[in-house]
Amino acid sequence: MNLEVAKKLLQTGIENAKEMGKVCSIALVDENGWLVALHRMDGAPIPTAEIARDKAWTAAVFRRPSSEVSAYGDPRVPGFGLNVQNWNDRLTTIPGGLPIWENNHLIGAIGVCGQTPREDVLIAKNILKDIFAEEKDLESERRKPRKKYGRR
Amino acid sequence: MNQLTLEQVLKMIEAAERWARDIAGSPCSIAVVDKAGAVIAVHRMDGAGMATTDIAIEKAWTAVAFKMPTLMGSRWLDPRNIGKLLGDHAMGMIGRGKGRLCFIPGGIPVTNEENEVIGAIGCSGVPSGVGDISDTSVSQAGVTALYE
Numbered sequence: 001m002n003l004e005v006a007k008k009l010l011q012t013g014i015e016n017a018k019e020m021g022k023v024c025s026i027a028l029v030d031e032n033g034w035l036v037a038l039h040r041m042d043g044a045p046i047p048t049a050e051i052a053r054d055k056a057w058t059a060a061v062f063r064r065p066s067s068e069v070s071a072y073g074d075p076r077v078p079g080f081g082l083n084v085q086n087w088n089d090r091l092t093t094i095p096g097g098l099p100i101w102e103n104n105h106l107i108g109a110i111g112v113c114g115q116t117p118r119e120d121v122l123i124a125k126n127i128l129k130d131i132f133a134e135e136k137d138l139e140s141e142r143r144k145p146r147k148k149y150g151r152r
Numbered sequence: 153m154n155q156l157t158l159e160q161v162l163k164m165i166e167a168a169e170r171w172a173r174d175i176a177g178s179p180c181s182i183a184v185v186d187k188a189g190a191v192i193a194v195h196r197m198d199g200a201g202m203a204t205t206d207i208a209i210e211k212a213w214t215a216v217a218f219k220m221p222t223l224m225g226s227r228w229l230d231p232r233n234i235g236k237l238l239g240d241h242a243m244g245m246i247g248r249g250k251g252r253l254c255f256i257p258g259g260i261p262v263t264n265e266e267n268e269v270i271g272a273i274g275c276s277g278v279p280s281g282v283g284d285i286s287d288t289s290v291s292q293a294g295v296t297a298l299y300e
Contacts, residue, residue: 002198003195003196003197003198004198006195007195014158030202032202034196034202034205035194035196035202035205035206036195036196037193037194037195037196038191038193038194038205039158039162039192039193040158040190040191040192040193041158042157042158046188046190049190049191049192050191
């Protein structure tokens with residue numbers, strides 16, 4: 001993650017949000033969770049900036065979407081209680097943070113905050129889709145279930 | 153002009169970045185806050201330290217909270233100035249503001265035509281003490297760009 005990429009992602013995201021008629025904050029962090037760039041759109045509530053950063057941090061350090069971290073809150077899943085451990089001010093399980101992968105390397109994460117979690121995730125996914133279109137295709141190919149050895 | 157918009161802020165930050173890269177020659181973080189001290193935009197240039205974003209935000213917050221450059225406050229807090237200033241020193245300010253006060257030079261308030269503070273810009277990461285090159289000068293380049 002460098003500032004050049006981050007600016008491109010932010011610009012795409014803000015155009016995207018404007019198209020949807022929404023206001024939001026977007027944060028980009030590097031692979032270790034440290035802030036690279038953060039924009040708060042005109043009219044977006046003040047705390048959204050910090051929450052967007054929290055989401056991006058969570059996605060970067062756990063290397064998974066921030067919404068999936070909440071799976072640790074399920075008593076049936078090993079690691080139960082991580083979400084209420086309160087070991088870090090930044091940890092959040094609100095959807096809206098997504099890790100950014102490039103050639104199987106984590107290069108950073110994006111956090112979007114401002115609307116309902118569903119719309120936050122939509123904006124974040126649209127940004128990554130626009131910029132990393134080809135990688136996304138590879139990802140979906142890899143996750144396709146193999147039919148050859150499937151159950152009869 | 154009553155408040156800063158994101159476009160204006162990005163113009164300021166771009167100019168400050170250009171100044172830091174081309175003239176100061178050191179990567180840094182630049183943050184702009186509105187008149188309530190809330191962050192509008194933060195950029196960390198490639199190669200700048202990871203703590204600089206937070207320090208830049210704190211400098212901008214302090215500048216808008218006191219409506220003056222953090223350079224002024226740093227004079228009060230300099231132990232070498234005890235007994236020399238017209239007023240008293242301000243050591244009690246250390247640790248105030250819920251830990252957000254930061255009197256390292258580099259934060260400058262942004263004013264409109266009526267001389268009202270509408271926000272502040274903060275910069276961190278430039279080694280100071282070499283001529284005119286410092287965090288403050290990078291911030292000044294940003295403020296100047298607002299009125300170009």
